Amino acid sequence: MQQFSIVIALVCSVWLASAVPTAHAAPCLLVTITGAMGGPPNFNGLAGPGTLVRYGDDSNDCGTVKLQFDAGRGTSVRLSQIGVTPGQLNAIFFTHVHSDHADGFADLMQLRWHYSPKGPKLDVVCSADTVSPQGFTISCSRLASHIGDVYLQSGEVAQRVFEDKSRPAGGPAELTRFIAFEPKNDPQVVWTSGDVKVSTIRSAHMPGHASYRVDTPAGSVVIGGDAGNDVFAPPRASSTSEQVEQLARGADVIVHSAIHPVMAPDKGSGMPAPFYFRQSMATDLGAMAKRVGAKHLMLVHLIPPVGAERQGPWKIPGGSLTEADYRKAVETSGFSGNIVIGADLATVRLPVK
Numbered sequence: 001m002q003q004f005s006i007v008i009a010l011v012c013s014v015w016l017a018s019a020v021p022t023a024h025a026a027p028c029l030l031v032t033i034t035g036a037m038g039g040p041p042n043f044n045g046l047a048g049p050g051t052l053v054r055y056g057d058d059s060n061d062c063g064t065v066k067l068q069f070d071a072g073r074g075t076s077v078r079l080s081q082i083g084v085t086p087g088q089l090n091a092i093f094f095t096h097v098h099s100d101h102a103d104g105f106a107d108l109m110q111l112r113w114h115y116s117p118k119g120p121k122l123d124v125v126c127s128a129d130t131v132s133p134q135g136f137t138i139s140c141s142r143l144a145s146h147i148g149d150v151y152l153q154s155g156e157v158a159q160r161v162f163e164d165k166s167r168p169a170g171g172p173a174e175l176t177r178f179i180a181f182e183p184k185n186d187p188q189v190v191w192t193s194g195d196v197k198v199s200t201i202r203s204a205h206m207p208g209h210a211s212y213r214v215d216t217p218a219g220s221v222v223i224g225g226d227a228g229n230d231v232f233a234p235p236r237a238s239s240t241s242e243q244v245e246q247l248a249r250g251a252d253v254i255v256h257s258a259i260h261p262v263m264a265p266d267k268g269s270g271m272p273a274p275f276y277f278r279q280s281m282a283t284d285l286g287a288m289a290k291r292v293g294a295k296h297l298m299l300v301h302l303i304p305p306v307g308a309e310r311q312g313p314w315k316i317p318g319g320s321l322t323e324a325d326y327r328k329a330v331e332t333s334g335f336s337g338n339i340v341i342g343a344d345l346a347t348v349r350l351p352v353k
């Protein structure tokens with residue numbers, strides 16, 4: 001009898017040993033908010049808008065591929081808190097080039113140029129130059145090609161190249177590989193690596209705005225950015241984007257900028273109506289997440305941020321909002337999935353552990 005149980009124990013341990021590597025190879029996806037601030041103002045140390053999407057397997061903490069979506073103020077600081085260096089990013093995608101979404105890009109590129117000068121170049125993915133109806137040009141390509149200009153002008157690039165000749169003399173922009181696309185009303189694939197596929201769709205907010213979807217064997221995530229509805233103001237079916245909804249069908253996670261209904265023009269905040277109407281309302285985002293069957297809704301770029309007395313120059317009617325206020329605004333829609341009210345470094349993992 002004793003011998004028999006020893007044999008069983010041996011068989012079990014052999015089985016366990018062979019089972020472990022299989023379990024470690026399970027694919028996984030991490031979606032991390034690198035900055036949750038809504039809009040250009042500063043509040044309480046929140047970093048500017050951005051989302052890091054990591055994909056890999058259990059053996060490398062889901063870290064084979066690292067994709068950054070937008071890079072607001074302080075992005076590199078937040079990345080440092082989760083052990084990601086600018087040199088490790090495989091690509092950066094911009095929803096649009098408002099400065100609050102791009103303030104951290106120069107910092108990321110300068111650090112990459114400084115510490116990873118031999119490359120590889122960083123894929124910079126965004127929409128092609130767009131001439132607005134008013135005649136000005138929105139140019140992500142020039143943002144990328146001039147990203148190191150202030151450091152060239154200050155002389156820092158020349159000084160640091162003197163110290164280390166492996167640094168490209170043209171500065172940080174030389175380490176970008178620009179990939180442009182024409183935003184369209186149907187999804188198009190703009191970037192792939194192994195099992196990871198990134199698609200984009202046009203969305204409304206400012207000329208050239210686009211939203212993204214990442215598909216992996218571990219799940220999928222949609223990054224809406226500041227998307228709003230093509231119909232700029234009521235009457236309309238929703239404040240959310242129909243293109244984002246199309247992109248988000250069947251997605252597991254939606255990360256989206258949100259405005260709270262308390263800021264509406266008729267509620268006394270003083271925020272100009274066009275600023276309010278070009279964002280998606282928290283309640284409408286819940287309704288969209290429900291329609292597309294998403295399991296997780298991560299609200300970011302909160303206008304106003306939780307706890308803020310003001311949003312820039314505008315007051316919050318009734319005083320500052322709590323996380324529960326945002327949660328309630330989403331739940332009104334009937335969405336019953338996981339709601340994450342954005343804070344810096346909030347993370348959703350797929351599969352959920």
Ligand SMILES: [Zn+2]
Pocket residue numbers: 038039049098100101226301
């Ligand atoms: Zn924004």
